[in-house]
Amino acid sequence: MNTFSTLGLNAELIQALDQLGFSEPTPVQRQVIHAWLSGGERDLIALAQTGTGKTAAFGLPLIQTINPQSHTPQGLILCPTRELCLQVSKDIVALARCTPGIKPVAVYGGANILLQIKEVKRGANIVVATPGRLLDLIRRREIDISAIRALVLDEADEMLQMGFQDDLNAILAETPKDKRTALFSATMPQEVATIAQNYMRSPLEITVGDRNTGAENVEHLYYLVAPRNRYQAMKRIADLNPDMYAIIFCRTRQETREIAERLITDGYNAEALHGELSQAQRDQVMERFRAMSLRLLVATDVAARGLDVKELTHVINYNLPDEAANYTHRSGRTGRAGRAGISVSLVSGYERHRIQELERRIKRKFRREQVPSGQEVCERQLLHRVAAMKQVEINPELREKFLPRIGEALAEMSREELIARLLSVEFNRLLDYYRGAIDLNLRETEEKSRFKEARGGKTGGVLGPGRMARLHLNIGKRDGLTTKRLLAELNAALNSAPIKLGNIDILRSSTIIEAESRHTETIIQALTLRPVTGKMISVQVEPAPAGGRPTGRPWEPHQHKYVKPKSKAQDRRPRQWNQTTARPI
Numbered sequence: 001m002n003t004f005s006t007l008g009l010n011a012e013l014i015q016a017l018d019q020l021g022f023s024e025p026t027p028v029q030r031q032v033i034h035a036w037l038s039g040g041e042r043d044l045i046a047l048a049q050t051g052t053g054k055t056a057a058f059g060l061p062l063i064q065t066i067n068p069q070s071h072t073p074q075g076l077i078l079c080p081t082r083e084l085c086l087q088v089s090k091d092i093v094a095l096a097r098c099t100p101g102i103k104p105v106a107v108y109g110g111a112n113i114l115l116q117i118k119e120v121k122r123g124a125n126i127v128v129a130t131p132g133r134l135l136d137l138i139r140r141r142e143i144d145i146s147a148i149r150a151l152v153l154d155e156a157d158e159m160l161q162m163g164f165q166d167d168l169n170a171i172l173a174e175t176p177k178d179k180r181t182a183l184f185s186a187t188m189p190q191e192v193a194t195i196a197q198n199y200m201r202s203p204l205e206i207t208v209g210d211r212n213t214g215a216e217n218v219e220h221l222y223y224l225v226a227p228r229n230r231y232q233a234m235k236r237i238a239d240l241n242p243d244m245y246a247i248i249f250c251r252t253r254q255e256t257r258e259i260a261e262r263l264i265t266d267g268y269n270a271e272a273l274h275g276e277l278s279q280a281q282r283d284q285v286m287e288r289f290r291a292m293s294l295r296l297l298v299a300t301d302v303a304a305r306g307l308d309v310k311e312l313t314h315v316i317n318y319n320l321p322d323e324a325a326n327y328t329h330r331s332g333r334t335g336r337a338g339r340a341g342i343s344v345s346l347v348s349g350y351e352r353h354r355i356q357e358l359e360r361r362i363k364r365k366f367r368r369e370q371v372p373s374g375q376e377v378c379e380r381q382l383l384h385r386v387a388a389m390k391q392v393e394i395n396p397e398l399r400e401k402f403l404p405r406i407g408e409a410l411a412e413m414s415r416e417e418l419i420a421r422l423l424s425v426e427f428n429r430l431l432d433y434y435r436g437a438i439d440l441n442l443r444e445t446e447e448k449s450r451f452k453e454a455r456g457g458k459t460g461g462v463l464g465p466g467r468m469a470r471l472h473l474n475i476g477k478r479d480g481l482t483t484k485r486l487l488a489e490l491n492a493a494l495n496s497a498p499i500k501l502g503n504i505d506i507l508r509s510s511t512i513i514e515a516e517s518r519h520t521e522t523i524i525q526a527l528t529l530r531p532v533t534g535k536m537i538s539v540q541v542e543p544a545p546a547g548g549r550p551t552g553r554p555w556e557p558h559q560h561k562y563v564k565p566k567s568k569a570q571d572r573r574p575r576q577w578n579q580t581t582a583r584p585i
Helices: 003-007 011-020 027-038 054-065 082-095 113-121 131-139 156-161 165-173 190-199 227-240 253-265 279-290 324-331 349-362 374-391 396-409 415-434 444-455 483-493 517-527
Strands: 044-047 075-078 104-107 126-129 150-153 180-185 204-207 218-224 246-249 270-273 296-299 314-317 341-347 366-368 468-473 500-506 511-516 539-543 575-578
Touching (some): 003 011, 003 027, 011 082, 027 204, 054 082, 082 104, 082 126, 113 131, 126 131, 156 180, 156 190, 180 190, 227 253, 227 341, 227 374, 253 270, 253 296, 324 349, 349 366, 349 517, 374 415, 483 517
Parallel strands (some): 044 180, 044 204, 075 150, 246 296, 246 314, 314 341
Antiparallel strands (some): 468 539, 500 575
16 A cells, blocks of 8 residues: 555555655655645745655645646745756656646756746746746746745755855745745754745744754764875775765865866776866766766765765765754765765864764764774775675576686696685785785874864974964965955865964965964865966965064954054964955954
């Protein structure tokens, strides 16, 4: 028996679900469908992790309440990315396969707008759209959403994180007040709560699992490594898991390209996904990734939003994200559709405290693992290949026609020698690569030093957090660099708390930045090989003058001009820059 029938769905939808092989609703589907079909006109808020079946949760009741005889937009589904927009549209088509007259149309950026206008004009009664493209069509007067009966905000938290707040406000202002609104989100930040408060009528909140928590079936691991060993550690983790099918999250487009290129050079089936790819290139990469001809997809947070790949075994955080909500979205890419998944984070010593913060936010424990040794990797690879060999079906023709001759040729070899030679054909290169491999785990003394430094304590052998260091950059005024541009690049690149800076001196062909010493490694990692004004940055560090005192006058809080210091003590305080506004605070 198809238990979806107990939720009030009609016969056409039950027939479609049977054809698709779905007979048991997920928890979020059970609660949302029942509330939508039996709750009158009350708005809904559904909080559930990515991959829990939210598309069917809103798609099924939306299809049932649409009048198929009308060819004007009655249902509107807003998605943060074109990938999610296309995926939701395809899912709606599949769910409505037995319901005549339902015509969904996907409207998204990066595609021919004239073709999308034609599709809408032919009679779309469900529009699935990204905010930017939909607003463009509204302003061109090519689409009318003033009479829609239902609005769905899918992945609302991601839409707001991507900066669609103003677009959403403009779109919602075009919709009727008596529509039914359903908001779906993995987390409930304040921005989402504000949308609910301003645009929804006494919404019923449905929460599957605890609010703002990670998925139950995702295991969270972290490895403590020095930043210089981050790439090698990631390779070893990948080699330790021969069947890995993963997304590797990086902080910037440049880093995404670099990591993907290094993986490809080292022989991995990898590719980069970032915002500079054309739609055709992006589609080609995703087609290969979904077909598993690519095993590793290196992506930024923005580029990976909306991806729906259910079979991922791992998510690798090459860098930790700025926000806990982003970590929730990243880890939610694996462990989908009831499968188990693993979220791996590569963490430097000064970031260790952020693991504790994430544990509190997502209410999940992280387990520290040791980066495997070369011997462990080789042993795992050998056993995996042997297990695969045991599963190979023997061709009868090979046994009958060739095996006797091969047996004669190898008769002089012992069983042990034959096995060793066969494995050597496959693994000599791997064994040579890992011969003499060093330990990549953060040493205990270095770990304690970095952790104390991040916490603000004094450490032996390094500059304390109150000391200043000077960083020399290889670009200057003749490259078009300005203070505002430099701060904007820092804001975009850094993955940490606000950085305390002293003087910024932009010279003709170089720049000197004074920074609190505990942040120098973070700044170097963020800026090295980052293209600014068309030139790749290189960074060198020299210790600050004795005492670490900044040479410039400090900014006073909330002032936008220099003021005379009140005391020598005040003069020693470094400036702190707000990463969001690129202004001193």
